[in-house]
Amino acid sequence: MDTFGCHIVADLWGCNVHKLTDKDYLEKEFTYAAEKSKATICGVFFHEFSPQGVSGVVILAESHLSVHTFPEHGYASIDIYTCGRHTQPGLAIQHLICSLEAEYNHSHELIRGLKPKV
C-alpha cells in the first residue's frame, strides 16, 4: 500500500449541542462521512462519557476518522487520516461541518508518509 496519506484535523465550534451528546446520531453520521470519503470501514467504536460528551473512531482500511465532543462548549474535534490516493477525506469533513451545524471551523491538512530524504 502507498504510504502517502492525507491527514485533516478540524476544530468545529458553535455546533448543535443536542447532536454532540447523541452517540447514535454521531455514529451514524461519522459512518456515513467515512463512506462519503470513499474509504473502507473496518470497525466502528463510539464511547459515551458521563455526564456528557462522546468519543468515537471509525477504523478505516486507509487509517481512521475520529471525533471527540464537548457539548458544554459546543465544540467537536475531528480528524480523518486516509492513506493512498483514492479517497477524498475533505468530503467527510465538509459533510460533518454541515451535519453538526458548526458556526465556525478551522481545519489543518497534513501530508503523511513522505519518505525522508536521508
Next chain:
Amino acid sequence: MDTFGCHIVADLWGCNVHKLTDKDYLEKEFTYAAEKSKATICGVFFHEFSPQGVSGVVILAESHLSVHTFPEHGYASIDIYTCGRHTQPGLAIQHLICSLEAEYNHSHELIRGLKPKV
C-alpha cells in the same frame, strides 16, 4: 472538560519490520504508551490486514492514540491526541519510537481546542 488539547502526529521510518506485523505486540506497546502519557484508556481496537499491516486505536478519556503500519516500507504513522493539561503525550511518542526501533522519525505538534477569536 477543558477543550485545550495537544495532538502529535509522527511518521516513523526504518522500524523493526517484525514488530510492525505483530498485532499483539503493537496492542501491548500502544496500551503501555497510553498509560505512560497518563491518559485513561476507554477501549482498545486493533485490526490486522492481509497480507500484512496493522491499524489500531486506543480510545482515551482524553481522546485517542492511533497507529497504522506498513511493514513493507518499515513505516508506521502514529498520532496521539490528548485533551486537558494533565497528560504528557510526548512520552507516549518517545516510548513508541524506541519500541519500534525507528531509525528516523518526524513529529508535528498541533494545539487543538483554542476558542476562535470571532
